[in-house]
Amino acid sequence: MNNILEVHNVVKRYSQHTALNNVSINIPKGVIFGLLGPNGAGKTSLIRIINQITGPDEGYVLFDGQKLNPQHIREIGYLPEERGLYKKMKVGEQLLYLAQLKGLSEKQALEKLKEWFIKFDIKTWWTKNVEDLSKGMQQKIQFVATVLHEPQLIILDEPFSGFDPINADLIKNEILELKEKGSTIIFSTHRMESVEELCDHIALINKSQKVLDGEKKEIKERFKTNTYNIQYAGELLTTSDDFEIVRTEKIADNFSSSTIKLNHGTPVNQLIRQIIDQVELRSFGENIPTMNDIFKMVVNETID
């Protein structure tokens, strides 16, 4: 079984609207899976179903090949977008409590907490009240609470919001390390640059429906427009059936930048050959769509 999680035809309705409409997603083991979508698309509903906070009205979810059941709760760690801890409770007690709710014994929880407190260098926080910590510190505590019980599946909802760049990097490295150790991470976010950086797979949900999913590389390939960016000295004129110039911008005297669309079936080398006959080529690059572009493209498409 290669998929840690399989969502099959899940439907979730609320009295006023349908939050998830026949959504199916497969999440392979050991990947960082980006769950993308605009606000209100249904991401949180899906996450809640995976967490067994609510159940689907139709369809089902398989966890490691088994139908989702309460035993799986301890195999999942969840960092909700809206962070929260008991403000008046001591950091150590709180983490022990949360770990025990996930099924760890007090002794196991203590051992694991010790490792994390050393790793994050936060030993002095143990007896502090949560309300006495800064927001960033609280976020760290919450991250520890999410992964402490070493779950197979970790669901992170906007994990970087509220972190400064240094701590964001720290968390990013932790996420990568968890992946190394074999955990699967579902990563729900609007921030496309972190998707670009971290995710192996993505699924895009819009208006309660899955509109796109697959391996990030493959999706980018799929969304390629076969365009290239070139910079050159001289003047480029279209004299070929092989390509057309989409846009040209003069950067300096006798120096321009153009976007070129290659007609289908023409090898790239042929394009270069034709260009260097006309101008002095300074740079050449394929125009690969960013996740940001793809996101906007797909979401706008489904709006129309």
Add this chain to the structure above:
Amino acid sequence: MKNILLILRREYLVRIKKKSFWIMTLLMPLLISGFYALLFWGVFSSRELQRVSIIDESGAFTQKFKDSEKVKFEYLKLPLDSAINRLNQKRTDIVALIPANIMEEPKSLKIFTGKGVGFEIQGKIENIIQNEIRNVKLSKAGIDQKVLEDADVDVSSKVVVVSKEGEQKEQNTLASTILGTIAVILMFSTVVGFGMQVMRGVIEEKTNRIIEVIISSVKPFQLMLGKILGVGLVGLTQFGLWITLTFALTTISSSLLPSQQIAKAAQEQMSEMPQKDKDKIAKKVEQTPSDAGKVMQFFNSAKDLNIPLIIGCFLFYFLFGYLFYASVYGAIGSAVDNETDTQQFMFPIMLPLLAGYMIGLMTAGQADNKLLFWASIVPFTAPITMMARLPFGVEPWELILSMSLLVISTFGMVWLAAKIYRVGILMYGKKPTFKEIGKWLFYKG
């Protein structure tokens, strides 16, 4: 089950560790035993001798005022001014001026004092004069002293409760009423107080947003139940400590004035007086609650009350009454985003509680009041109103009926509350209406 226990433990420990818990827990028994001690102190330690000067202008009361342990009388043949001078010089405490026409105008008696006069002494002086005037007037009407003494009878009664089995038991209505009233007040305030704690706890989790973390680990029902039981256990702990501490403190405070000494003091007071006055004192004992005999009688009859049964029932009704209302409070907490939004839901929940409270207080002492009877059967009001009836004795079948109805409806209420709670805790940003909450009851998991 393990999860419920974990949650229960947290809720319990968090509250037990609070300073306010210990302040409340220690303060209550101190207040109760302090009140108890004050009662004794008021009766037995105010033995300061009062010097009363009598200016008898009528001349009809010679030798009628007799000294007692608390009061020393002297007859002055001085004008009022010089008598008041003696008052200022602190050579006397009270000056009573009996005018010459006291027989015709009994209300013309005047009492002068430098620092105020105790109700007891005022009453004593008035009583002696009143009795004497009556004696004189009756003698004038031709009734001789012998008949008068004969006619001076004292009527007092004892209430005897007869059970169906023919068992007879003396009952003190006052002690039962006081106990019932205290129990009603205590039940009402603790059910509301601890219920509110549950509600605040739920709102705290919701506004903290920790709720989503918790319910990704446990079922909402487990969280709700764990919280309610945890807070309830805090309540039971507090009662346990109150009972223990109150018992300990009252034992200590009354051992400072051992009951033998109290009894002896009361006896001495009685034996000092001639037989005729004894009856009068006995009568006064009935009239003035601050008297030693009355207090003794009160505590003696309190001993006849079935205290273990009352405490047992109190704990039972607290537990289920609390569970019943705390689940409603919990459901309300889940439905709102902050405490100010709870206002609209407070009224319907306070209504039955207040009704029970008012019925309990107003009908306390009327053990067979029909309204009280029905209120003590209906689960909404039973936990509070039954407290008013318990000290008077409740038929077992009534108790069983009331308890079973309460237990059944508590389960029903917890079930309903859980349905609201489950949906409510995940709803943010809108003020729910009753209609909407009604819909939540029918949501599927």
